[in-house]
Amino acid sequence: MSLDGPIVILVEPQLGENIGMAARAMGNFALSALRIVNPRDGWPNIAAQRAAAGADHILEKVELFDTVEQAVADLDLLLATTARPHDQAKPVVGPEAAASEIAGHIATGGKAGILFGRERWGLTNEEVGLSNRIITFPVNPGFASLNLAQAVLLVGYEWFKQATSGALPHAMPERSERASQHQMQAFFDNLVRELDKVEFLRPAEKRDTMLVNLRNIFTRMEPTKQDMHTLHGVIMAIAEGRKGPAKGGVLDGEQATRLRALLAEHGQGGGVPDSGSTVRGLARLLRRNPTDAERLLWQALTRDRRFAGGFKRQTPVGRHIPDFVSFPHRIAIELVNPGEGETIAADRASRRAWLEARDYRVLEIRAADVERDLEAELVRLQGMIGQSP
Known part of the structure; x- marks a missing residue:
């Protein structure tokens, strides 16, 4: 973007890094004309190029001057930035008002410039005296000094807002049309239906108020059609239960059941091999691929206060892996899947005998x-937990 903006004039800057960062700030806000008066370390300056972060097009067109008077000779509106009062009878404005005046002046064919002083002590009274206006910033009076590039950035920002009418470079994209009342009502009816199944809307005397509050949550959102599709999918997924694999798994509930049958058939009633790493690996495989019944029971065991923290799932006990086990209570839980054959039943009986021989209740x-x-x-x-072992 290229705009006709004010000329930035740096008076005797000391550090090349500050010149480069000032150029970068100018580039941020489409200011391209930079004049430098008597830079301390000469010009060109490699430190300035490094600090410019891509604003080379500004540094390549820098104009050098020996005095401030020479640098401002062709301007018909000059503003001087300073944090100190110079006791001069001329208007003092903030950066926003200054930017507004500069924009109007340039629009009528005028040529404007802004003076920025030295890093250590700013502009002299004589240099401020050359200006038509003084720009100062609303900062903490106890710590009013700004870095050179910061001062350029503040003025550049206000100028750019004026020049572009404050337009932002991008906005939230409209990815979907706003949801219709019909679509929102259909979603809400489905939500209420599922909440009724779990008796969420109680006590009965508060049901109407709860429904109004719930509806307001979604109407305040002003959701799109896509939002409604997503929310509907979330409600249905929660209502139907998770049918896919557990985290890290690859099998659904039916496939996980077949996996257990296959392992039992190959176990031939004796459990898994004696290798500790093999047992742990198999236990991990089973945990990552639970059956539907295992998932339901595990959720209950972990959430119900009667059992919370007391059970582990698919944890090796010797060379066997019961579905659930409580070491404190010496209880193992075995889930019997439908359609199990004789081989699987024999494997289960062998495992039960092994566990009971070691004082586990199954x-x-x-x-x-x-x-x-x-x-x-x-x-x-x-009831089993309440009984003495």
Whole structure:
């Protein structure tokens, strides 16, 4: 972008880095004309080029002058930046008002410039006296000194806002049309239906108020059609339960059940090989690929206060891997999947005998019962925990 802006005039800058950073600030706000009066370390300056961060097009066109008078001779509007009062009878303006006046002046064919003083002590009274206006910044009076590049950036920012009417370079893209009332009502009806299934909207006397509050959450969002599709999918995924693999797994519930049958058939009633690494690896594979019943029961065991923290899943006990085990209670839980053959039943019986010989109590639960009446099975487990081993 190229704009006709004011000329930036740096008076006797000391450090090349400050010149480069000032040029970078100019580039940020489409200022391209830079004049330098008697730079301390000469010109060109490699430190300035390094600090410019790509604003080389500004440094390549720098104009050098021996005196301030020479640098401002062709200007008909000159403003001087300073943090100190110079007790001179001329208007003092902030950067926003200065930018507005500069923009109007340039629009009518005028030529404007802004003086920036030395890093250590700014502009002299004589140099300020050359200006038509004084620019000062609303900063902490106890610490008013700005870095040279910071001062250039503040003025450049206000100038650019004036020149571009404050337009931002980009805005939030409109990816989808706003959701219709019909679409929002359909989503809300589905949400309420699922909340009723889990008895969320209670007590009954507060139901209407809760519904109004819930509806307001979504209407305040002003959601798009895509938002509604996403929210609907979230509600359905929660309602239907997660059918895909567990984190790190690759099998769904049905495939995980077949995996257990295959392992039991190859185990031939004796569990897994004696290698500790093999047992741990197999346990990890089973944990990452739970059956639907295992997932439901594990959620209950971890969330229900009666059992929280007391059980582990697919954790090796010797060379065997029960579905769930509580070491403090010496209880192992075995899930019986539907359609198990004789080989699988024999493997389970062998594992049970091995565990009971080591003072573990084994609770066998049919997977179908977990899905049909989970609470009843949890009551059975609670009763076993309450019994003395």
